[in-house]
Amino acid sequence: STAGSYCVRVANIAGCSTTSSATIVTVNANPPTPIITAGGAATFCSGSNVVFTSTVASGNQWVKDGTDIAGATGITYTAINSGSYNVKTTNSFGCSSTSIPINVVVNPIPPKPIVTQSGGQLSSSASAGNQWFKDGVAIAGATSANFSTIEDGAYTVQVTNPGACSNTSTAVNV
Numbered sequence: 001s002t003a004g005s006y007c008v009r010v011a012n013i014a015g016c017s018t019t020s021s022a023t024i025v026t027v028n029a030n031p032p033t034p035i036i037t038a039g040g041a042a043t044f045c046s047g048s049n050v051v052f053t054s055t056v057a058s059g060n061q062w063v064k065d066g067t068d069i070a071g072a073t074g075i076t077y078t079a080i081n082s083g084s085y086n087v088k089t090t091n092s093f094g095c096s097s098t099s100i101p102i103n104v105v106v107n108p109i110p111p112k113p114i115v116t117q118s119g120g121q122l123s124s125s126a127s128a129g130n131q132w133f134k135d136g137v138a139i140a141g142a143t144s145a146n147f148s149t150i151e152d153g154a155y156t157v158q159v160t161n162p163g164a165c166s167n168t169s170t171a172v173n174v
Contacts, residue, residue: 002027003026003027004025005023028091028095029093030091030096031059031089031096032055032089033097034056034088034097034098035054035055035099036086036087036100036102037053037055038050038051038052039051042102042103043106043163044107045106045108045109045164045165045166046108046109046165047109048080048106049080050104051076051077052079052087053076054076056089057075059089059091060074060088061073061087061089061090062077062086063088063098064079064081064083064084065083066084068088080106083104084103085102085104086100086101086102107161107163107164107165108163108165109165109166109167110126110159110160111125111126112169112170113130113158113159113168113169115155115156115170117174120148120150121146121148121149122146122149122157122172123146123147124157126145127145129160129161129162129166130143131159132157133157133168149174153173153174154173154174155171155172155174156172157169
């Protein structure tokens with residue numbers, strides 16, 4: 001583990017000895033440990049992404065769940081899938097250092113809700129997570145699956161799931 005010139009000396013019982021020729025050992029330093037930063041939240045909705053940046057400009061290999069990502073060797077990497085991401089940096093001696101990983105969570109977008117109309121009564125196909133809108137403005141307190149209209153207008157319902165992802169229905173004109 002220490003650089004230097006090493007040889008071995010062998011002696012027999014009669015006191016005779018011989019010494020090997022020297023072998024020079026060079027200990028190459030590991031590169032600095034890279035740090036990755038996320039250019040946004042590491043938890044997001046499907047269809048979005050997060051861009052990671054390494055503190056090391058070259059010699060990067062991006063890794064997801066312990067496996068090298070083919071072709072991902074730049075200073076940045078755009079993650080679109082859930083998993084544990086880190087970057088491994090290798091110097092010209094073949095020595096490497098690995099960053100602390102960042103976990104990415106991609107939450108699904110709920111299905112687009114369908115609004116059915118029976119007179120002034122509107123119903124959402126989603127049983128929970130509803131928010132009703134009239135002409136693009138949220139209606140305070142209108143969060144159940146059913147909504148009774150009292151005014152003409154274009155009504156939509158936005159459904160938000162526990163992962164904070166949402167989807168909005170097509171407008172229904174009343």
